[in-house]
Amino acid sequence: MKVNLNQLKEEFKKYLKRKNMKITQSRLDLIDLLASYGKHFEVEELVNWVSSRTDRRVSRSTIYRTIKLLQEFGAIKEVIKQNNRTIYEFVVGKPHHDHLVCVECGRIIEFVNEDIENLQDEVCKEYDFEPMNHRLEIFGICSDCRRKNI
Amino acid sequence: MKVNLNQLKEEFKKYLKRKNMKITQSRLDLIDLLASYGKHFEVEELVNWVSSRTDRRVSRSTIYRTIKLLQEFGAIKEVIKQNNRTIYEFVVGKPHHDHLVCVECGRIIEFVNEDIENLQDEVCKEYDFEPMNHRLEIFGICSDCRRKNI
DNA sequence: TATCTTAATGAAAGTCAATCTCAATCAGCT
DNA sequence: AGCTGATTGAGATTGACTTTCATTAAGATA
Secondary structure: OOOOHHHHHHHHHHHHHHOOOOOOHHHHHHHHHHHHHOOOEOHHHHHHHHHOOOOOOOOHHHHHHHHHHHHHHOOEEEEEEEOOEEEEEEOOOOOOOEEEEEOOOOOEEEEOOHHHHHHHHHHHHHOOOEEEEEEEEEEEEOHHHHHHHO | OOOOHHHHHHHHHHHHHHOOOOOOHHHHHHHHHHHHHOOOEOHHHHHHHHHOOOOOOOOHHHHHHHHHHHHHHOOEEEEEEEOOEEEEEEOOOOOOOEEEEEOOOOOEEEEOOHHHHHHHHHHHHHOOOEEEEEEEEEEEEOHHHHHHHO
């Protein structure tokens, strides 16, 4: 999936201006870093990865703060919440999808299902509820782990 | 929704025996307490509530340990994970359902939708994934809060 | 029923993700 | 270039949850 990073950053700059926030190097760097990380991540994992790079140093505090900001902006999402851990995903350029999570090996399988999305919208209408986002996690055992357990 | 508490406790006793665990007063008490609490709860909330009762004292540790046990047994479920908080529900005697969560007032609306369940099963088959449980949270603004904001 | 073995319990300490504090720094307006 | 207020980083703090370990209780056995 190709993401136009420059375009994304321009939109983020506009977003920051709208909120009277400043366009800082750390914030723009974090977008590059996240885009190049290219997989599901936990914040502490990202903190370690970023601090291991000599070219771009961003503190733990700023990473946490920027993650929150990028979430509001819509570039990343909390996709799995399990065992006091939060797994995020950089979602720019990806269609909405949900996740199968193997409780044995931790494998994460993404799936797209329009029908489920539509049914959710219907439910929301029924309850006069305005959805902002949602998270569907299906926990279970993946095929590999089932084979191993036989 | 009527729950046959005695029957539930008998099943729980069998479950404990199967696992070579002991049938203790605290464990049985917790089932009564949860059944009488009758709403979504957080563990700390439960700890406070239980410790405010003079008739049944159960320690924080035991509550946490028993909550985990009852989850494995299937009597309670983690239904909402948000902001480092976990909201549980006593699910005995209730059909499977999912939740709309108002991010403004915290209201939780339960809904049942067979079609969504069936589609999830199809997705799992497609990926040869054996589902154990799932959680669908739809975050948004409820009708009351939208009215207030106008 | 008394004894014995082992699991369960409670209190307190520990863990860990996440947030907060505050002095120093930087963005960006004038 | 100077000014103002937002941002940053380092470390302290919070809060949910877990672990430790000495004491207690379950429940099997005699």
